[in-house]
Amino acid sequence: MDPANDRRRRRLLIALIAGGLALLLLVGVGIYGLLRGPATPGHDPASDPAPTSTDSAQSPRGTGPVAVPRTGGPEGFARNVAAALFTWDTASGYGPADYAQVLADVAAHDEADSFVGDVRSYLPSTEAWAQLRQYQTRQWLTIDEVVVPEAWATAVKQAAPGQIPAGATAYTITGTRHRDGTWGTQPVEASRRVSFTVFIVCARPIPGRGGTPGLCEVLRLSELDNPLR
Template identity: 65%
Template sequence: MDPAASEDRRRRRLIIAAIAAGLTLLLLVGVGVYGLLRGHAPTTAPTPSERASETSSTGADPTPGASPAPIPQNVGPEAFARAVAQALFAWDTASGNSPSDYAQVLADVAHGSEVDALVGDVRAYLPTAEAWTQLRTYATTQWITIDEVVVPQAWETAVSQAAPGQIPDGATAYTITGTRHREGTWGTEPVEASRPVAFTVFLVCTPEASARGAGTRSCEVLRLSQLDNPLR
């Protein structure tokens, strides 16, 4: 095989991953368990006008198709954590939706006191507007396959050592490991890229007074760890 052709194929298969890796915002510092749940700097959620501006800058169709699906909240803690993970990683640049549309789905299930901070966490996982514009030229889609969902030992230790009221009632954490997949096209040739990922979802589930009956619990997201810097 021509070495030049082989190298060109390899470059094309990596292009989708490389674009986002270079442009996606990352959180600058990690947060400890207690700081993660209490005492954070607020991050302002995008306003409707900002979202409209972002949609324009990313070239999204002004009359998009289906919006991202909402996250079910009455499915139990582990199932909720899995649903959050799927929503966090699943997007399609050809859908007509913008990064803010995908972020909004997660903001809709945020715990009231943590909405602003969670929006900041989510933004670190999603492509920037500039990266989104480039990824759209390859009709890029992304999703995750989940391998394992576990309550990390560090969380269990934190709970056992926390003072009363320091951690919200019903709060828990799940560390999720899996593989992030991306597909797109380079010219007329399909290309794909994948890599392992790990992160922690901090959530709280509380009893919900409704006609659904006793035992119904409604879950909300508290925070997300840095990507690839989960609790263990």
């Protein structure tokens, strides 16, 4: 055997193996990126504290869109909106528009078009959904904290008469967005902290029913990770 030819074959084999490993690494990074979703500029997920709540909206695999309950009073409704906003499953047979529709169904009429635009910014695009479906990706939210931000109280005090609808409230929600899926035969998962503000409006308590809260509707959403404080 020619030693020179033997060395060339070994170098070629090493190059092919190295190239294959690099390709596997890129594919792995790609699916992790899809699962993780867009990162907030300047945000280091490793610095986030661990979740401290068990208020999670995880649904069984393959669950489709579910109507948003209007129960629980203003805060309960805001939690329900948040859960619906972040809960979806690409293996359910439904698409982003279907998950957006259940939120549009509880939108205040005057703000419906603007609110639907807000919702679209939270959901994957049709193209991204098709990619995520290859990995049977699903998402859900664990809520850690729901508060009325100080900035809202200030806005209410400074608003001109009629500028803010009667019964309107803002809730800033902090939690952890989870995603999981399958790459080949291996389960993969990722999570990151999120925060946002839900603006809602609720009718006055129904007379004669012991102060039962009236129905609530959602007005708008803040930009993701840019809530009122």
